[in-house]
Amino acid sequence: MRTETPYTPEDFQFVRENQAPDDRSYARSPLQNLKQSFRANPMAKAALFLLLLLLLSALLAPLSPYDPYELDPQNKLALPSAQHPFGTDDMGRDYLTRALYGGRVSLVVGLFSVCISTTVGTLYGTVSGYIGGRVDIYMMRLIDIVVSVPGFLLIVVINTFFTPSILTLVLVIGMFTWQGVARITRAETLSLKKRDFVLAARALGVGHLRIIVRHIVPNLVNQILVAASVSVANAIMLESSLSFLGYGISVPMASWGGMLQNAQTYILDRPLMAVFPGIFILLTILSLNILSDMLRDALNPKLNQ
């Protein structure tokens, strides 16, 4: 057992000002709150149902009797029928099957790129907020600079140097969309690091990195969750815009944006080809936006006193 106090003021350099009052108060636990607002919100129920349906159908896409790549020129540009509910495309491939496989690309890119951007953003934001002072000012200034450059453009230009694949799409989108999460987590860390529990952990000799990972990040889960849910919608929009312009996943793989790009050629003869993939994108993003709004309202401690 230690008897003397081995602490120096430097040990507390990042956490010493303990003046901020705790402005959080929960009338109910966040989870209960979420349940309640979900029950009261029919839109959110519909959105969740839709999203699960889209996920499930993308997962079960291989059960379709058609192969998404098999050409069938005799059946090309067929109108919707009992055999082909969405018709076929210009190479005779079943359009519904292609749309379901396209959903896999969008959802995988959306989810995984958000994993990257959330991790990078949280790390950047918490470190910046925790260290504070000059370092924080410079780190935030860097974000201001990055934000004032059109990210989409950079992604397009960078993509010209790669052969686009799911992996490069995930990496590039993830690496260019972390600034929002970083700003949010940084602002919260600034107030969190002055709380007693951080001070106590520091007094017990817990390292700075461990404090960030074990004590600060768990307290940010709500905010990170909300930010991530918005990001998924944005990432999916980004992926389909890239595919639409021809910088996304390459043919013959199916993606919603790529199918729409192809549909542009046949817009005069087969306008329906332009309708189906777009509805898939719209419904996915709409449900994600509705759910993230509900999540934000339910998890915001200041709104539910």
Add this chain to the structure above:
Amino acid sequence: MGKFIFHRVLQTIPVIILVAFFSFAIIELAPGDVLMHYIQPNMTNEEIELLREELGLNDGLFEKFFGWAKSVLSGNLGYSQINHRSVAVQIAERIPATVGLMGASLLLSIVVSVPLGLLCGTHKNRPIDQIVSTLSYVGISVPSFWLGMVLIIVFSQMLDLLPSMGMRTLGVDSVWDVIQHGILPTIVLSTGNTAVFTRYIRASTIAQLEEEYVDTARAKGASPRRIVYGHVMKNCLLPIITLIGLNLSNLVTGSFIVESVFSWPGMGTLGMSAINARDYPVIMGFTMMSCLMLILGNLIADILYGVCDPRIKQGVGSDAD
């Protein structure tokens, strides 16, 4: 005020340097040797080496960057590898179409969203509010390229009301013709911003109506109409300037996508065809001009905000050391 503008302009300098460096890196990292475009079949190796030296290809990275920056500052962005025309001239030709499209759509967004947002805010949770709020959800979620295609199908093909592509009918040279071509692209480009602005104005109207000055005005006998249009609206309009600044990036990106859907002859189509052809000098010029456009837009938005809101000026005045 002058001090505030000066500070704000100073802040853009590191951003511009970073953008310039990135654009320069595109050229540097581009596969292929620039020299390939200059070598003639009957040149000797010595002549090629001399050319390499003359073109500055043996210089260090920083020397190259400064040489390049100097020529950019004098307005020379290089020449296209495809059609050998000056990049600066090509971009200058395309800017009016893009800026016109962005300006028109921004104007449309504001003209539509301000009354809608005020209407929703003053009729919170009534049917009209619910309808508009649902529509604004859809407006935020709809991919612009798809909306463009649907509008082309409906208005150009089925109803045959509006042209579906380009900016002018061949052989026709009238403003009315350009406006007709611009209607659909403008609507598509404005949709996302209109939805975002409407939601924002609705929320800030609701917040403003709970302020004490509204009670005061009411106590003095001001009519609800006067309260909304005379007091609340003024306070709701100011943050829109910031909101426009924040959404400029979407506007720039959006205009490129919309241009590609409608074959609008702006910077976006120029950049996209350059990217497809791997025409690196044009890609570089396009990237740099788009970034500059965004930086300039943000700068104007910030300065306007400072001009309109006296608190900003004071805040900066006391910060300056």
